[in-house]
Amino acid sequence: MSTEEELQSNVSVASSSPTSNCISRNTLGGLKEHNYLGLSDCSSVGSSTLSLLAEDDKATISLKATELTLGLPGSQSPARDTELNLLSPAKLDEKPFFPLLPSKDEICSSSQKNNASGNKRGFSDTMDQFAEAKSSVYTEKNWMFPEAAATQSVTKKDVPQNIPKGQSSTTNNSSSPPAAKAQIVGWPPVRSYRKNTLATTCKNSDEVDGRPGSGALFVKVSMDGAPYLRKVDLRSYANYGELSSALEKMFTTFTLGQCGSNGAAGKDMLSETKLKDLLNGKDYVLTYEDKDGDWMLVGDVPWEMFIDVCKKLKIMKGCDAIGLAAAPRAMEKSKMRA
Amino acid sequence: MGLRLPSKVLEHILSFIDSNEDRNSVSLVCKSWFETERKTRKRVFVGNCYAVSPAAVAKRFPEMRSLTLKGKPHFADYNLVPDGWGGYAWPWIEAMAAKCPSLEEIRLKRMVVTDECLEKIAASFKDFEVLVLTSCEGFSTDGIAAIAATCRNLRVLELRECIVEDLGGDWLSYFPETSTSLVSLDFSCLDSEVKISDLERLVSRSPNLKSLKLNPAVTLDGLVSLLRRAPQLTELGTGSFAFQLKPEAFSKLSEAFSNCKQLQSLSGLWDVLPEYLPALYSVCPGLTSLNLSYATVRMPDLVELLRRCSKLQKLWVMDLIEDKGLEAVASYCKELRELRVFPSAPDLDEANIPLTEQGLVVVSKGCRKLESVLYFCVQFTNAALLTIARKRPNLKCFRLCVIEPFAPDYKTNEPLDKGFKAIAEGCKDLRRLSVSGLLSDKAFKYIGKHAKKVRMLSIAFAGDSDLMLHHLLSGCESLKKLEIRDCPFGDTALLEHAAKLETMRSLWMSSCFVSFGACKILSKKMPRLNVEVIDEHPPETRPESSPVERIYIYRTVAGPRMDTPEFVWTIHKNPEIGVSHLAIK
Numbered sequence: 029m030s031t032e033e034e035l036q037s038n039v040s041v042a043s044s045s046p047t048s049n050c051i052s053r054n055t056l057g058g059l060k061e062h063n064y065l066g067l068s069d070c071s072s073v074g075s076s077t078l079s080l081l082a083e084d085d086k087a088t089i090s091l092k093a094t095e096l097t098l099g100l101p102g103s104q105s106p107a108r109d110t111e112l113n114l115l116s117p118a119k120l121d122e123k124p125f126f127p128l129l130p131s132k133d134e135i136c137s138s139s140q141k142n143n144a145s146g147n148k149r150g151f152s153d154t155m156d157q158f159a160e161a162k163s164s165v166y167t168e169k170n171w172m173f174p175e176a177a178a179t180q181s182v183t184k185k186d187v188p189q190n191i192p193k194g195q196s197s198t199t200n201n202s203s204s205p206p207a208a209k210a211q212i213v214g215w216p217p218v219r220s221y222r223k224n225t226l227a228t229t230c231k232n233s234d235e236v237d238g239r240p241g242s243g244a245l246f247v248k249v250s251m252d253g254a255p256y257l258r259k260v261d262l263r264s265y266a267n268y269g270e271l272s273s274a275l276e277k278m279f280t281t282f283t284l285g286q287c288g289s290n291g292a293a294g295k296d297m298l299s300e301t302k303l304k305d306l307l308n309g310k311d312y313v314l315t316y317e318d319k320d321g322d323w324m325l326v327g328d329v330p331w332e333m334f335i336d337v338c339k340k341l342k343i344m345k346g347c348d349a350i351g352l353a354a355a356p357r358a359m360e361k362s363k364m365r366a
Numbered sequence: 367m368g369l370r371l372p373s374k375v376l377e378h379i380l381s382f383i384d385s386n387e388d389r390n391s392v393s394l395v396c397k398s399w400f401e402t403e404r405k406t407r408k409r410v411f412v413g414n415c416y417a418v419s420p421a422a423v424a425k426r427f428p429e430m431r432s433l434t435l436k437g438k439p440h441f442a443d444y445n446l447v448p449d450g451w452g453g454y455a456w457p458w459i460e461a462m463a464a465k466c467p468s469l470e471e472i473r474l475k476r477m478v479v480t481d482e483c484l485e486k487i488a489a490s491f492k493d494f495e496v497l498v499l500t501s502c503e504g505f506s507t508d509g510i511a512a513i514a515a516t517c518r519n520l521r522v523l524e525l526r527e528c529i530v531e532d533l534g535g536d537w538l539s540y541f542p543e544t545s546t547s548l549v550s551l552d553f554s555c556l557d558s559e560v561k562i563s564d565l566e567r568l569v570s571r572s573p574n575l576k577s578l579k580l581n582p583a584v585t586l587d588g589l590v591s592l593l594r595r596a597p598q599l600t601e602l603g604t605g606s607f608a609f610q611l612k613p614e615a616f617s618k619l620s621e622a623f624s625n626c627k628q629l630q631s632l633s634g635l636w637d638v639l640p641e642y643l644p645a646l647y648s649v650c651p652g653l654t655s656l657n658l659s660y661a662t663v664r665m666p667d668l669v670e671l672l673r674r675c676s677k678l679q680k681l682w683v684m685d686l687i688e689d690k691g692l693e694a695v696a697s698y699c700k701e702l703r704e705l706r707v708f709p710s711a712p713d714l715d716e717a718n719i720p721l722t723e724q725g726l727v728v729v730s731k732g733c734r735k736l737e738s739v740l741y742f743c744v745q746f747t748n749a750a751l752l753t754i755a756r757k758r759p760n761l762k763c764f765r766l767c768v769i770e771p772f773a774p775d776y777k778t779n780e781p782l783d784k785g786f787k788a789i790a791e792g793c794k795d796l797r798r799l800s801v802s803g804l805l806s807d808k809a810f811k812y813i814g815k816h817a818k819k820v821r822m823l824s825i826a827f828a829g830d831s832d833l834m835l836h837h838l839l840s841g842c843e844s845l846k847k848l849e850i851r852d853c854p855f856g857d858t859a860l861l862e863h864a865a866k867l868e869t870m871r872s873l874w875m876s877s878c879f880v881s882f883g884a885c886k887i888l889s890k891k892m893p894r895l896n897v898e899v900i901d902e903h904p905p906e907t908r909p910e911s912s913p914v915e916r917i918y919i920y921r922t923v924a925g926p927r928m929d930t931p932e933f934v935w936t937i938h939k940n941p942e943i944g945v946s947h948l949a950i951k
Contacts, residue, residue: 214444216769221527
């Protein structure tokens, strides 16, 4: 019918693949929380999305970056236009570095050292990406309109809700089924809260939609000094590198993305994030609790074995991690298991 | 001439009138009745926070004890309203703090609430007792902590499907040890784990606690311990039902549930290991409300639960229930009044759940008291709709979402006009209607003509022409909220029935063919409507005749709003000006 065709050409279509439901609710939790801001929050598959924006607006970052100021720890009631200092004290101080030790040799030689040499750039890249994301969201205005949103999956409106779809299209590491049809924005009319929640629960029960799946493997991730926990699905990563960058972004996002629409009428929506300078050199290591209840450094056993034994993750301060099982013991354990 | 009722007498009479609709009528009788009424109104409801200014409300109702506000348009739930659109609670909180310090209850829906708002509430209202936030966003657990810590008489704290910045589970520990007033606590939308010992102590010292809704992070062991301390609960939202339990712990779980003899409402579950469901069997016979819409329970297990729920009045499930499960509902749940069936995999086209129109038909036949339906289904038939209408003329709310846009009756290939005609004609008490599937203008002729009591109407991917809107706006006597997306009508009907819009709360139109020019004319014609265009570019950069992507029109006595973001343009009353300068960033 011609009417339908006409209509369909007018129907807002975001041509991204359907969500694979691979995204954990709790990584999306980060997204949900920044809904009102529309920052490019992370999920486990977020990296390339951020890079889309990074290319867009490099010019504006440096200006924004220089405007960052310290936020007082514990400040709860900032003046309205300096906006939501939702940061609680702990987060202002921490900077996540996850120097996953890339090879056994390094571990053997430096059981006490927990340096983050390779990661510094990664972190600042992430920072920059966020600043860029924020500025591009506000200046580029390439958000919310389905036509525009089709390719730009990280958009002001789409960020919290459409991220699953968008990211599936921009990254290739999701195991979603191929997109059969284009997705219509806001259709079927299911609330994003529901979609996000279901994405987690469906992932956790393998057979819900009848598709074979290896099931999710959620482990809690805690960070020293941070009063909150996250959960990640280990099966959604293919290797340590992905886990590391996802965690980095998750905890960085949390610390950075603290703007939001305030209650004040007519106030500037573009209020700056108050950031403490996070490049204060604190080192962190990623550790995990294995099936025996021992805390080990992440990175020493093969990935497949790791996801098998890992029960919990913890981002510890480097100095606290001294004495944790280094490779020799880890390998011993894995040999015993093998 | 005529008797004058002394105001004391009138006040006494009015103390028996709670319904705001009635009170609104009372206030229109004469000035003295208006005065008496406004001074005695305790519960104030504002359906659109932009329809009136906070100051005006505070001034009119000085004895206000309870305020309920709604912010964003309903379609914001489905990503059709960009972030930053508005709906800020702050101006209201600020105004009430100044003028109505005795405020005790605040209920907000679809509004942006910041930590600052929550802190202000905590600081300003000494007798504050009830905070219910539904589908709100913009705050963190720090704001919740402020409420918990400061409101000494807090009875109700409910966060329903809010988007909360979760900074951890500490907020719970801010309830002072002296607080014993809690009646209802709902933190099911939060992610972080709370300290179970804090929660146990809080529950232990809250003898009036009747409703407790936990988040998924609460383990089954935690649940057992909480139920032991609060066997008087009438409403329970569990944590995840998938934490591994030792065998002896299962019997403790069963026992804990069986001791909750007053439990009427159950929700939560989330991830479910089906072997734990039998622990719930003992409470099923007493349940009147069961919300499994977030629970991954398969049909056979659902049937086992439902066949024990003979008193069930409200059931929310996912389509995992399948037609077969709904047959069980029809057989066993004879008291059912409300059924909602949500899609388990809304984004996947390949989902192959055996849930068809038959499921709803069988429930309509079996459950005589059924009056409210929300049903997601891939496709439907006229025959099914006819049966439903015939069997259940007492329907008050009928929301059918045929997931496939433009899907005709899959057996006859006709539009679903006849079916919805039957619904509109047959269900004379219908208050809320959502239509879907292939629909021609005719369907709306029937709806306009027969749906006399429908107050809220939602339409998507339907109709052929302007006639559709014409039928609706010239009929539907009780229409208050109309939301339409992706329908091919244009300017004519809208302008012709402009006056109707002032009798309604709001009209949302997106992806239709309403032009910018028409918006201007409408705005000029109707001084007490705000005509807001949502567009990333100023509407004037497009030709007058070009369609506007999203329009939100609502009646207001507060004039154009002052807090529009850069993508919302209020059409100025003077068409020469185009869009209001107030709206420009």
